Amino acid sequence: MDFLALFDLAVLDSTIRLATPLLLACLAGLFSERAGIFDIGLEGKMLFAAFFSAAVAALTGSVWLGLLAGIASSMVLSGIHGLASITFRGNQLISGVAINFLAAGMTVLIAQDWFQQGGRTPSLIGGGRFEPIILPFAESLRGVPFLGPIYAELISGHSILVYVALLAVPGTWWLLFRTRFGLRLRAVGENPAAVDTAGVSVVGLRFVAVGICGVLCGIAGAYLATGLQAGFVKDMTAGRGFIALAALIFAKWRPWHALWATLLFGYLQAIALRPDIIEGALGFKVQVQLLDALPYILTVVILAGFVGKAIPPRAGGEPYVKER
Amino acid sequence: MTAPAIELKGISKAFGPVQANKDISIRVMSGTIHGIIGENGAGKSTLMSILYGFYKADAGEIFIGGNKTEIPDSQAAIAAGIGMVFQHFKLVENFTVLENIILGAEDGGLLKPSLSKARKTLLDLEKEYDLKVDPDAIIEEIGVGMQQRVEILKALYRQANILILDEPTGVLTPAEADQLFRILGRLKEEGKTIILITHKLREIMDITDTVSVMRRGEMTATVKTAETSPEELAELMVGRKVLLRVDKAPATPGDVVLDVQNLKVVDEQGVERLRGIDLQVRAGEIVGIAGVAGNGQSELLEVLGGYEDATGTVTLNGQPIDLTGKYSDGRSRRDRGIAHVPEDRQREGLIMDFPAWENTAFGYHRDAAYTSGLLSNNAAIKADTAEKMERFDVRPPHPHLAAKNFSGGNQQKIVLAREIERNPDLLLIGQPTRGVDIGAIEFIHQQIVALRDQGKAILLVSVELEEILGLADRVAVMFDGQIMGERQTTETDEKELGLLMAGITDTDKPHTMAEIEANLAHAHGNASKEV
Numbered sequence: 001m002d003f004l005a006l007f008d009l010a011v012l013d014s015t016i017r018l019a020t021p022l023l024l025a026c027l028a029g030l031f032s033e034r035a036g037i038f039d040i041g042l043e044g045k046m047l048f049a050a051f052f053s054a055a056v057a058a059l060t061g062s063v064w065l066g067l068l069a070g071i072a073s074s075m076v077l078s079g080i081h082g083l084a085s086i087t088f089r090g091n092q093l094i095s096g097v098a099i100n101f102l103a104a105g106m107t108v109l110i111a112q113d114w115f116q117q118g119g120r121t122p123s124l125i126g127g128g129r130f131e132p133i134i135l136p137f138a139e140s141l142r143g144v145p146f147l148g149p150i151y152a153e154l155i156s157g158h159s160i161l162v163y164v165a166l167l168a169v170p171g172t173w174w175l176l177f178r179t180r181f182g183l184r185l186r187a188v189g190e191n192p193a194a195v196d197t198a199g200v201s202v203v204g205l206r207f208v209a210v211g212i213c214g215v216l217c218g219i220a221g222a223y224l225a226t227g228l229q230a231g232f233v234k235d236m237t238a239g240r241g242f243i244a245l246a247a248l249i250f251a252k253w254r255p256w257h258a259l260w261a262t263l264l265f266g267y268l269q270a271i272a273l274r275p276d277i278i279e280g281a282l283g284f285k286v287q288v289q290l291l292d293a294l295p296y297i298l299t300v301v302i303l304a305g306f307v308g309k310a311i312p313p314r315a316g317g318e319p320y321v322k323e324r
Numbered sequence: 325m326t327a328p329a330i331e332l333k334g335i336s337k338a339f340g341p342v343q344a345n346k347d348i349s350i351r352v353m354s355g356t357i358h359g360i361i362g363e364n365g366a367g368k369s370t371l372m373s374i375l376y377g378f379y380k381a382d383a384g385e386i387f388i389g390g391n392k393t394e395i396p397d398s399q400a401a402i403a404a405g406i407g408m409v410f411q412h413f414k415l416v417e418n419f420t421v422l423e424n425i426i427l428g429a430e431d432g433g434l435l436k437p438s439l440s441k442a443r444k445t446l447l448d449l450e451k452e453y454d455l456k457v458d459p460d461a462i463i464e465e466i467g468v469g470m471q472q473r474v475e476i477l478k479a480l481y482r483q484a485n486i487l488i489l490d491e492p493t494g495v496l497t498p499a500e501a502d503q504l505f506r507i508l509g510r511l512k513e514e515g516k517t518i519i520l521i522t523h524k525l526r527e528i529m530d531i532t533d534t535v536s537v538m539r540r541g542e543m544t545a546t547v548k549t550a551e552t553s554p555e556e557l558a559e560l561m562v563g564r565k566v567l568l569r570v571d572k573a574p575a576t577p578g579d580v581v582l583d584v585q586n587l588k589v590v591d592e593q594g595v596e597r598l599r600g601i602d603l604q605v606r607a608g609e610i611v612g613i614a615g616v617a618g619n620g621q622s623e624l625l626e627v628l629g630g631y632e633d634a635t636g637t638v639t640l641n642g643q644p645i646d647l648t649g650k651y652s653d654g655r656s657r658r659d660r661g662i663a664h665v666p667e668d669r670q671r672e673g674l675i676m677d678f679p680a681w682e683n684t685a686f687g688y689h690r691d692a693a694y695t696s697g698l699l700s701n702n703a704a705i706k707a708d709t710a711e712k713m714e715r716f717d718v719r720p721p722h723p724h725l726a727a728k729n730f731s732g733g734n735q736q737k738i739v740l741a742r743e744i745e746r747n748p749d750l751l752l753i754g755q756p757t758r759g760v761d762i763g764a765i766e767f768i769h770q771q772i773v774a775l776r777d778q779g780k781a782i783l784l785v786s787v788e789l790e791e792i793l794g795l796a797d798r799v800a801v802m803f804d805g806q807i808m809g810e811r812q813t814t815e816t817d818e819k820e821l822g823l824l825m826a827g828i829t830d831t832d833k834p835h836t837m838a839e840i841e842a843n844l845a846h847a848h849g850n851a852s853k854e855v
Contacts, residue, residue: 177435178434178435178436179433179434179435180430180432180433180434180435180438181433182435183419183423183426183427183430183435184427184428186416186419187416187419187427190416190417190418190419191414191415191416191417193414194414194415194416194424194427195427195428196398196414197376197398197408197410197414198398198402198414198427198428198429198478199397199398199399199401199402199428200399200427200428314417314418322378
């Protein structure tokens with residue numbers, strides 16, 4: 001039996017890659033929900049961004065234009081969610097569900113119309129993909145015992161969006177807890193009336209939060225289709241938006257906790273790809289289907305409230321109506 | 325002569341068909357305390373919301389310090405030097421005092437410099453106005469009195485010269501209210517202008533310089549406080565003479581109807597809400613329960629009303645009643661002759677979207693008079709409701725109107741009619757006149773006294789001390805789930821009860837405000853946990 005193999009560098013390396021879209025989506029949800037707007041449409045926004053980034057990258061050959069297209073398309077859906085739930089004070093859950101359906105249908109429909117490949121985009125090659133970045137001295141330091149391989153394998157060699165996601169964690173923390181914008185954002189999710197009477201626009205703040213959510217979901221989706229994979233396939237988000245929501249609750253709406261939570265999910269996804277290692281560690285064969293289901297099982301367990309009491313932002317889910 | 329601090333000219337505002345403010349003109353001189361008094365729905369809050377930029381007036385002009393000023397939003401009101409302390413505080417509960425104070429008035433993009441500047445300013449303000457708060461305390465962990473001071477500091481931090489307070493004493497004990505009034509006096513000395521909105525006549529008489537009376541959206545009079553009387557103000561508010569005192573003969577208590585021994589309630593979090601209550605209510609007497617909201621009064625009513633489990637012994641007319649299990653529900657209580665007018669009539673007393681006639685049947689819908697076979701006899705219920713509405717002067721007297729379309733006072737009359745007309749041995753009644761206008765208060769009090777005079781036992785829970793002192797024959801004061809003492813209402817006063825409400829039992833000794841506050845923070849802490 002080989003327990004250490006469970007923490008093989010290759011497994012940890014793919015943990016980071018698989019955790020990246022989850023982390024970006026989780027932080028996206030964090031901005032939105034901290035401002036009091038529940039967003040179960042993370043899934044749809046990611047899917048939309050995945051398709052449009054892959055499509056534009058395939059058509060133009062530029063992954064950067066693809067990324068921009070992904071962000072823009074995700075922002076469009078954010079705008080719809082904002083309009084429905086902030087401006088028209090609609091039900092945030094229903095708006096989110098609608099966005100998920102819209103994205104699931106439209107991506108395949110447009111893909112078929114544009115590329116005639118059964119709802120896929122062509123495989124991305126060359127400049128159409130985000131290539132791994134080799135950090136300085138990665139190769140020359142590989143020989144250093146213990147730390148060398150960690151640097152070369154684990155830390156170096158990811159696409160730029162992975163580093164963007166990791167830097168977004170301290171960035172989010174700083175923005176939320178060290179700036180005026182963060183104070184107001186947190187306040188509007190707890191008690192919008194306090195923000196309103198202080199002379200700050202509740203609607204404006206919430207739209208900014210939903211906008212940031214759109215940008216982060218856009219990056220997450222673009223990474224799925226142009227970094228992790230090479231092109232868009234139908235339903236390629238595979239519930240990652242919901243896993244990110246579960247991670248958000250698990251993280252109790254805190255940025256650093258969100259990192260650890262999404263790494264845990266990422267690890268479960270990564271280990272599921274290596275049934276041989278599991279068999280080696282446990283000494284018996286585990287059904288691949290069960291391994292694949294593990295992240296989703298954990299999601300259900302978390303959403304059912306088995307991980308202790310998580311108190312969401314108090315004004316979450318409620319449209320703000322001025323009252324005396 | 326200097327220009328008035330605020331002058332409103334011809335302000336009108338309609339919400340659909342309802343004219344909330346009709347051609348209102350008012351002048352408030354600088355450095356005075358100006359009271360605005362009126363019944364619920366008279367338009368006081370609407371007028372102040374217009375002044376604070378929450379609503380836009382349909383017509384009229386606002387002058388601040390002599391200059392015509394447009395106030396399209398709260399930002400503009402703050403810029404014009406207006407600060408507002410709302411009835412329901414606008415604080416972020418899990419932020420610190422300091423964070424709440426700077427919210428919206430930060431000095432730059434980063435928090436740290438704003439916070440340290442605010443800390444200094446706060447110290448100065450504290451000294452200047454004697455407003456003590458702990459800048460690092462979390463809002464949900466401090467008492468309402470301190471929360472209110474945070475609201476006042478928020479306004480002062482934004483350099484408000486005009487301070488509007490909407491029903492500020494509703495949540496305070498008498499001692500806290502006195503402290504608030506001292507602070508307001510101090511602010512006035514420093515040249516601030518204060519507008520105090522209230523429905524309590526005594527506050528107006530105690531602290532204001534001038535007072536304006538509103539009735540049905542109109543300003544009926546503005547008078548100097550020194551030249552008026554509570555009776556005159558009440559008449560101006562209601563439009564007819566009202567009796568401010570409850571007119572009742574001394575009680576003649578009979579046998580013990582309700583006997584409560586060592587009653588305990590533990591809530592879901594394992595916190596003891598009632599910690600051994602002993603209480604008796606006799607036939608023909610009204611026993612009042614006073615106390616700061618959240619000290620176990622609600623739980624007491626819930627146990628006796630049959631929707632909260634408890635341990636201990638409770639007997640009614642000498643027979644024990646179940647505190648847990650199948651026969652401890654509301655229906656069993658009603659069968660035993662206990663009627664209950666709950667504290668929160670809109671949540672527990674009525675279903676707001678249902679018509680009056682259905683609401684009249686609730687709880688008694690199995691009554692033979694209301695049923696025919698397995699079906700409910702709607703015609704009979706409606707006819708009975710129409711009669712009840714007539715007797716209790718419910719306006720408008722339409723059984724088909726949804727409960728939410730009646731005013732607070734008329735809603736209460738519907739609940740009261742349903743419960744009192746069952747001829748109960750014991751009536752439980754919580755906050756009978758909360759949100760009820762003066763005219764209706766008089767009627768409701770008369771009904772309760774009439775029931776007492778028929779020899780019924782009445783347990784009254786109210787956070788309004790004035791009401792307890794006026795209506796009850798005997799008063800028990802609750803603090804932190806216990807009864808701190810009992811008094812005959814003729815032999816006590818607000819000051820003594822106020823100390824008991826703060827958990828201080830040696831009421832004949834002098835006590836400092838700090839001591840009272842420390843005790844109260846504890847009691848308020850319980851209250852906030854409950855919500």
